[in-house]
Amino acid sequence: MPAFTNPAPLRSRRKSHLMLGALALSVFLAGCAETQLAMHGVKRMGNSQGTAAPGEVGAYKIGTPYEIAGQWYYPAVDYEYQETGIASWYGPKFHGKRTANGELFDQNVVSGAHRTLPLPSIVRVTNLENGRSIKVRINDRGPFSHGRIIDMSRKAAELLGFEKKGTAKVRVEILPEESQQIARLAQGEQNIAQVSADEKTTVTAAPRDAVEAMSLDGPITDSGAPTTSTVRRTPSRPVDTMTMTEINPDIRIDQVVPSEIYVQAGAFSVYDNAMNLRNRLYALAPSKIEPIDVKGTTFYRVRLGPLNTVPEADILLERVIASGQNGAKVVVECADGANGVVSGC
Numbered sequence: 001m002p003a004f005t006n007p008a009p010l011r012s013r014r015k016s017h018l019m020l021g022a023l024a025l026s027v028f029l030a031g032c033a034e035t036q037l038a039m040h041g042v043k044r045m046g047n048s049q050g051t052a053a054p055g056e057v058g059a060y061k062i063g064t065p066y067e068i069a070g071q072w073y074y075p076a077v078d079y080e081y082q083e084t085g086i087a088s089w090y091g092p093k094f095h096g097k098r099t100a101n102g103e104l105f106d107q108n109v110v111s112g113a114h115r116t117l118p119l120p121s122i123v124r125v126t127n128l129e130n131g132r133s134i135k136v137r138i139n140d141r142g143p144f145s146h147g148r149i150i151d152m153s154r155k156a157a158e159l160l161g162f163e164k165k166g167t168a169k170v171r172v173e174i175l176p177e178e179s180q181q182i183a184r185l186a187q188g189e190q191n192i193a194q195v196s197a198d199e200k201t202t203v204t205a206a207p208r209d210a211v212e213a214m215s216l217d218g219p220i221t222d223s224g225a226p227t228t229s230t231v232r233r234t235p236s237r238p239v240d241t242m243t244m245t246e247i248n249p250d251i252r253i254d255q256v257v258p259s260e261i262y263v264q265a266g267a268f269s270v271y272d273n274a275m276n277l278r279n280r281l282y283a284l285a286p287s288k289i290e291p292i293d294v295k296g297t298t299f300y301r302v303r304l305g306p307l308n309t310v311p312e313a314d315i316l317l318e319r320v321i322a323s324g325q326n327g328a329k330v331v332v333e334c335a336d337g338a339n340g341v342v343s344g345c
Contacts, residue, residue, distance in 0.1 A: 058102035058103035058139060058186065059186060059187075060119070060183055060186035061100065061101040061118065061119045062075045062118045062119075063075040063119075063141075068144045070326065071144075071146070071326060073115045073116055074116060075117070077118055078117065079174055079179065079180070080174075081117060082172070082173040082174070083171070083172050084128070084149075084169070084170065084171045084172075084332040084333070084334075084345045085147075085148065085150075085169075085170065085329065085330050085331055086147055086148050086168070086261075086310055086330050086332070087125065087127075087148065087149065087150045087152055087160075087162070087167060087168050087169075087172075088143055088145065088150075088151055088166065088167050089151060089152040089153065089154055089156065089157035089162070089166070090107075090142070090143075090151050090152075090153070090154075091107035091153065092107065092154075094107070095107045099111075099113075099139045099140035100113075100119060100139070100140050101120065101139055101140070103139045103140075105139075106153070108153075108154065108155050109155055110134065110135075110137065110153060110156045110249045111136065111138070111139050111140070111156065112125070112136040112138050112139075112140070112150055112151060112152050112156060113138065113139075113140035113142035113150065114149075114150055114151075115141060115143075115144075117138050117174065118179070119138060119140070119186075120137055120138060120139045121138040121174060121182070121183070122135055122136070122137055122138070122174070122175045122178040122179045122182055123135070123172050123173060123174050123175060123179075124136070124172075125152070125156070125160065125170050125171070126170060126254065126345075127160045127162060127168045127169070128168070128169040128170060128171060128256070128257075128259045128332060128334065128345055129161075129162075129168055129169055129256070129259075130161050130253075130256060131253050131254040131255060132159070132161050132252070133251070133252045133253075134251050135175065135178075135249050136150075136249070137182070146314075146317055146321060146328075146329070146330075147313060147314045147329070147330040148167075148330075149172060149329075149330075150170065150172050156249075169259055169332045170332075171332075171345045257334045258335045259332050259333060259334045259345060260306035260307075260332070261305060261307040261309075261310065261312075261313045261330060261331075261332055262303040262304060262305035262330070262331050262332075262333060263285070263303065263304045263305060263313060263320055263328060263329070264301055264303050264328060264329050264331045265277055265278075265281055265302045265303070265304060265320050265325045266302050266325055266327060267292075267299045267301045267302070268302075269297060269299055269300075270300075271289070273300075274289050274300035274302050275289065277302045277325070280323070281302070281323065284304060284316065284319055284320065285304040285316055286304065287304045288302075288303055289301065289302055289303075303331070303333075304316060304320065310330075313330045314330075317329070317330055333345065
């Protein structure tokens with residue numbers, strides 16, 4: 001005869017395990033097409049399973065400093081923002097959930113997540129590997145994988161040509177006038193409200209009708225083989241049926257210039273501090289010190305590389321962070337094809 005067991009402690013332990021499991025799941029979610037777990041905690045916080053009308057617009061939000069996995073982020077208005085690095089994309093796990101500013105995330109609409117820009121903002125994202133660029137509405141927070149600077153919706157990744165690859169070297173630059181315009185519209189809403197007919201006429205929708213095949217200058221695959229993709233034409237449907245969340249991506253194709261991936265370990269206003277860090281990280285990878293002028297002040301950036309692939313950069317970045325450089329990041333440098341001069345892409 002088995003010994004009597006009080007069921008109450010068992011139920012309590014099961015309940016505790018379920019609660020811990022749910023908490024862990026809300027913090028650690030696998031990023032789409034990533035080789036490592038991406039921290040999407042902020043995307044999940046406050047998200048509801050409720051439905052929303054397609055034309056709903058989220059509230060304007062900057063936010064206070066926040067911490068994810070030991071890293072602090074400081075949201076702010078920055079109409080001079082421009083950065084190069086690695087983009088990733090997210091989709092199915094968050095489709096239909098609320099974004100950080102209360103909009104309903106649709107993986108089939110062009111949008112993106114950024115750690116610090118105001119929500120919403122409009123940026124132009126350029127895939128430095130194939131020259132394609134599009135306008136993207138930023139309405140969410142992320143990505144929180146160390147080596148990424150922007151998370152794109154599935155549709156945005158498709159239009160930029162890296163949906164299957166999973167990541168791409170990109171340049172992200174804010175569009176000040178359009179960001180200010182969309183901020184004014186969002187600030188006129190109370191939490192989430194239906195877009196008025198007048199507001200709908202201020203922007204155009206993401207193209208949805210006919211597609212046209214065209215050859216791109218430069219490869220978009222790892223094999224280096226030229227590819228053919230699709231670029232959508234301007235839609236013919238009336239403006240008054242479009243919603244503000246459907247920003248015209250304004251697809252462009254620019255000349256591709258050579259680019260390389262580096263890990264930036266730190267930046268200092270004192271050269272000796274940069275040299276000390278370079279010496280300390282000397283064994284990890286080849287490195288260099290680059291001066292850069294920022295509003296009249298010279299900073300010295302310590303960069304390790306170049307790296308051949310994104311996975312190599314991810315591994316080196318984690319090693320640099322483990323050495324104590326929590327602010328280290330992956331960056332992309334471009335070279336002028338004519339003389340090999342390095343630029344900010």
